[in-house]
Amino acid sequence: MKIAxxxxxxxxxxxxxxxxxxxxxxxGRLLDVRPGELGLRQSDALFSHVRRLPEIVDALPVEGxxxxxxxxxTPRETEGSYMPCFLAGVAQARALSHFLKVPYxxxxxxxxxIAAAAWSAGRPELMERDHLAWHLSGxxxxxxxxxxxxxxxxxxxxxxxxxxxxxxxxxRTGQLLGLPFPSGRELDRLSGxxxxxxxxxxxKDGCSFSLSGVEHxxxxxxxxxxxxxxxxxxALCSVIRAVHQATAEAKRLYGDLPVLYSxxxxxxxxxxxxxxxxxxxxxxxxxxxxxxxxxxxWRAVNANG
Numbered sequence: 001m002k003i004a005x006x007x008x009x010x011x012x013x014x015x016x017x018x019x020x021x022x023x024x025x026x027x028g029r030l031l032d033v034r035p036g037e038l039g040l041r042q043s044d045a046l047f048s049h050v051r052r053l054p055e056i057v058d059a060l061p062v063e064g065x066x067x068x069x070x071x072x073x074t075p076r077e078t079e080g081s082y083m084p085c086f087l088a089g090v091a092q093a094r095a096l097s098h099f100l101k102v103p104y105x106x107x108x109x110x111x112x113x114i115a116a117a118a119w120s121a122g123r124p125e126l127m128e129r130d131h132l133a134w135h136l137s138g139x140x141x142x143x144x145x146x147x148x149x150x151x152x153x154x155x156x157x158x159x160x161x162x163x164x165x166x167x168x169x170x171x172r173t174g175q176l177l178g179l180p181f182p183s184g185r186e187l188d189r190l191s192g193x194x195x196x197x198x199x200x201x202x203x204k205d206g207c208s209f210s211l212s213g214v215e216h217x218x219x220x221x222x223x224x225x226x227x228x229x230x231x232x233x234x235a236l237c238s239v240i241r242a243v244h245q246a247t248a249e250a251k252r253l254y255g256d257l258p259v260l261y262s263x264x265x266x267x268x269x270x271x272x273x274x275x276x277x278x279x280x281x282x283x284x285x286x287x288x289x290x291x292x293x294x295x296x297x298w299r300a301v302n303a304n305g
C-alpha cells in the first residue's frame with residue numbers, strides 16, 4: 001500500500017495523518033493551555049509542538065510505503081500569511097522527505113481544512129468545482145469562495161467576522177461560565193439544557209458581520225443572572241444566525257453554490273442541527289487539519305506521476 005503523510009502544527013493542535021487515496025488515519029492532540037487562559041503565545045505553541053510531535057507520530061499506525069510528505073506551511077495561501085507554530089510540522093516533514101527521498105509538498109492550513117471537510121463529508125468532488133466554504137475556528141471566521149487550483153484549491157475571502165471570531169466568542173463565553181479552554185464542546189453540551197432560547201442577529205455589511213455586540217449582550221445576560229445554559233445558547237445561536245445571514249447574501253451574489261463547513265466550530269451540534277442544507281466534515285476532521293494535508297499531498301504526488 002502506498003501512502004502520503006501530512007503534518008499540521010496549528011495554533012492549538014499537533015497532528016499527523018496518512019492517506020492512501022481512499023482511506024485515512026489521523027493522530028492529534030490539543031496543546032495544553034493553563035486554566036483561566038485563552039490561548040498560547042506563538043513561542044510557547046511552537047515549543048509545545050516540537051515536544052509533542054514524537055508521541056503523535058508514535059501513535060499513528062502507519063503501514064505501507066510512504067511516497068510523499070506534506071505539511072501546512074501557512075495559515076492561508078496568500079502572500080505574507082505566516083505563523084511560527086507551523087515551522088514545527090514543516091521541519092519534521094522536510095526531514096522525513098529528505099531521508100526517505102520522496103517529494104515534499106507544502107500547503108496552507110486553510111486548504112487542508114477544505115480538503116479534509118470535503119473528503120470526510122463524502123463530497124470529494126467539491127475539490128473540482130466552485131463552492132462556498134466557512135472556516136470557523138478559534139482564530140478564524142471567514143466565508144470563502146473556493147475554486148479549484150491545480151491539485152488543491154484557491155480560497156478568496158468574501159465575508160465573515162470583522163472583529164471577534166466565532167471561536168474567540170465561544171471561548172470567552174466559556175471563560176465567563178467557568179468552562180475549560182477550549183470551550184466549544186462544553187458550551188455545546190450546556191446549550192442543550194437551555195429552557196428559554198434567546199438570540200441576537202448581528203448587523204451585517206454585505207457578507208460580513210460583527211460579533212462584538214453578541215459578546216456585549218452575552219455578558220449582560222450573565223450579569224443579569226441568566227442561567228448558564230441560556231447564556232451558552234444565546235452565544236452559539238447568535239453566531240449561527242450571523243453565519244446563516246452571510247451565507248444567504250453570498251448565495252445571492254455568487255449563485256446557489258454548495259456550502260462546506262470546516263474548522264473546529266463546525267463540529268458544533270447546534271450549528272449542524274440548524275443548518276440541514278450545509279455540508280459538514282465529520283467532527284473529528286473539523287478540528288484536525290493533518291488529514292487534509294495528507295489528502296492534498298496524495299493528490300499532488302499522483303498528479304506529478
